[in-house]
Amino acid sequence: MSESAGPPGDFDDSAAGEGKSQAGDGSGAAAEPVAGHGRHWLRWTALGVSFAVLASAGAGWWLYRKLDANIRTDTSAAAELKKYERERPDSVVHGAENILLIGSDSRAGDNRKYGRDDGGSQRSDTTILLHLAADRKSVTAMSLPRDLMVEIPVCHTADGTATRKQFAQFNWAFEFGGTACTIRTVEKLTGIRIDHQMVIDFNGFKDMVNAVDGVEVCLKKPVDDPDAHLKLPAGRQELNGEQALGYVRARKSIGNGSDTERMDRQQHFLGALVNKVQSNGVLLNPTRLYPVLDAATKALTTDPGLNSLKDLYELVRGLRDVPTDKVQFLTVPRQPYAADPNRDELVQPDAKRLFKRLREDAPVAVVPADRLKGDGGKNNGENNDATDTPDAAGPSPTPTYSGNNAAADPCKQ
Numbered sequence: 001m002s003e004s005a006g007p008p009g010d011f012d013d014s015a016a017g018e019g020k021s022q023a024g025d026g027s028g029a030a031a032e033p034v035a036g037h038g039r040h041w042l043r044w045t046a047l048g049v050s051f052a053v054l055a056s057a058g059a060g061w062w063l064y065r066k067l068d069a070n071i072r073t074d075t076s077a078a079a080e081l082k083k084y085e086r087e088r089p090d091s092v093v094h095g096a097e098n099i100l101l102i103g104s105d106s107r108a109g110d111n112r113k114y115g116r117d118d119g120g121s122q123r124s125d126t127t128i129l130l131h132l133a134a135d136r137k138s139v140t141a142m143s144l145p146r147d148l149m150v151e152i153p154v155c156h157t158a159d160g161t162a163t164r165k166q167f168a169q170f171n172w173a174f175e176f177g178g179t180a181c182t183i184r185t186v187e188k189l190t191g192i193r194i195d196h197q198m199v200i201d202f203n204g205f206k207d208m209v210n211a212v213d214g215v216e217v218c219l220k221k222p223v224d225d226p227d228a229h230l231k232l233p234a235g236r237q238e239l240n241g242e243q244a245l246g247y248v249r250a251r252k253s254i255g256n257g258s259d260t261e262r263m264d265r266q267q268h269f270l271g272a273l274v275n276k277v278q279s280n281g282v283l284l285n286p287t288r289l290y291p292v293l294d295a296a297t298k299a300l301t302t303d304p305g306l307n308s309l310k311d312l313y314e315l316v317r318g319l320r321d322v323p324t325d326k327v328q329f330l331t332v333p334r335q336p337y338a339a340d341p342n343r344d345e346l347v348q349p350d351a352k353r354l355f356k357r358l359r360e361d362a363p364v365a366v367v368p369a370d371r372l373k374g375d376g377g378k379n380n381g382e383n384n385d386a387t388d389t390p391d392a393a394g395p396s397p398t399p400t401y402s403g404n405n406a407a408a409d410p411c412k413q
Contacts, residue, residue: 070297073307103199133361143267145259204298219235223247329405364399
């Protein structure tokens with residue numbers, strides 16, 4: 001045919017006849033039924049394509065609505081924080097974001113298998129301040145020890161009762177006044193404005209690990225911990241969700257039993273999880289991405305600014321090109337508390353220096369603790385010849401802390 005065919009209703013009968021006779025025996029006889037068949041075939045094809053498009057769009061919309069509905073919103077924390085807006089620090093760098101990640105240790109509901117259900121009371125088992133650089137070329141995750149002694153401001157409990165201002169261990173803030181009290185405590189401690197928060201529960205964490213088909217870790221010694229539901233041989237391991245939960249929460253059966261060692265282990269695991277997601281192309285593969293999103297959204301309780309799939313997608317999309325060696329994990333400079341060695345206190349002025357760097361979106365660097373020189377591996381961020389690295393912004397060095405990044409091989413640490 002010399003011209004393109006139009007829509008099904010405008011199909012050219014004569015052109016169809018000519019095409020058939022030329023493809024036949026050359027007699028020029030027109031085959032009448034062919035044009036009708038052509039019209040019917042095009043109509044059915046158009047209907048089929050339309051149906052497929054509509055079905056795909058409908059399925060996509062249904063999946064979007066399902067994932068969106070998974071996310072729980074903590075409106076009470078937003079309302080509480082609004083009351084104290086004048087006390088909160090200002091954002092310093094436009095475009096940089098600080099997100100507080102809180103792992104809840106509630107034993108209520110499905111989590112009761114991990115300990116006594118005491119009516120749903122909870123403390124923050126893991127708290128990480130996630131700093132996203134304004135240029136989205138780096139991410140720094142700073143762990144805050146749950147046993148760190150801090151000033152907890154006046155907070156309100158679930159029934160509206162006001163607590164007193166007190167000096168206590170950090171994870172009590174979550175029990176006193178939930179997410180809002182934890183955020184205010186972190187902001188007063190660091191001077192860093194918290195833009196968003198996410199609370200993650202146990203079972204959601206397990207499901208996320210299972211959704212990426214497990215995460216690799218490396219064990220120096222075998223582990224047999226009935227309390228953590230964990231029994232593993234030494235060496236390189238691929239942990240499923242249940243094993244991963246036991247691994248990141250165990251204290252007495254792995255390492256020296258300290259909370260600092262446990263935080264280091266959690267940081268290594270999160271780095272391996274990030275590496276697994278990026279290396280397997282999960283973020284660019286809808287088939288693999290959906291189970292991860294389903295597990296993640298079911299696990300999360302967020303502030304109103306992150307409570308939709310669109311908000312979370314925009315957040316993840318901005319981070320998916322960050323190199324894994326620029327996804328860094330560290331613990332706030334700490335040491336045993338002078339009045340009680342079973343608690344922690346900040347190492348100063350190093351902690352203030354780290355807070356200032358994050359607040360101003362300035363770079364920090366991390367290396368494994370055994371590579372720091374002159375402090376016995378203590379995470380204090382002090383400048384010395386072994387830990388100074390050039391700062392592209394000027395002659396002053398970039399402070400280096402003990403930590404790791406997502407590109408690190410767990411068996412070469």
